[in-house]
Amino acid sequence: MARQPKSNLRRLSNVLNTVGFGIEIYNTYIARSKSRKLSQVGLAINVVGGILDFYTALKSGRFLTKVFSFSNLIAVFATSYNRFKELRSK
Numbered sequence: 865m866a867r868q869p870k871s872n873l874r875r876l877s878n879v880l881n882t883v884g885f886g887i888e889i890y891n892t893y894i895a896r897s898k899s900r901k902l903s904q905v906g907l908a909i910n911v912v913g914g915i916l917d918f919y920t921a922l923k924s925g926r927f928l929t930k931v932f933s934f935s936n937l938i939a940v941f942a943t944s945y946n947r948f949k950e951l952r953s954k
Contacts, residue, residue, distance in 0.1 A: 874920045880913035900951055907947055914940030 887906035891899055914937050921933030 871920065871923075873916055877913055877916035877920060880909050880916065884909035884913055900954060903947070903951055907944055907951070910940060911944050914944075 884906050887902060887909065891902045891906060918933045918937040921929050924930060
């Protein structure tokens with residue numbers, strides 16, 4: 865079976881997830897400032913990346929890919945909601 869090339873949306877999703885993860889690591893461990901605006905940007909990027917992951921997984925022919933992506937989307941929304949509440953309370 866030949867390997868299919870990645871779609872542009874899948875590439876964008878991978879880039880967004882990596883950038884969001886990098887922002888969170890930088891903000892938490894390297895800067896140690898826990899900048900509120902930087903956290904909000906990272907949060908938004910992670911949510912958009914999770915939505916794009918789910919959208920691209922819907923095009924997949926594999927059922928397990930769809931199930932994993934849906935559970936990942938729920939986890940992203942749950943953690944993002946908790947982080948959003950935490951940022952608003954500061």
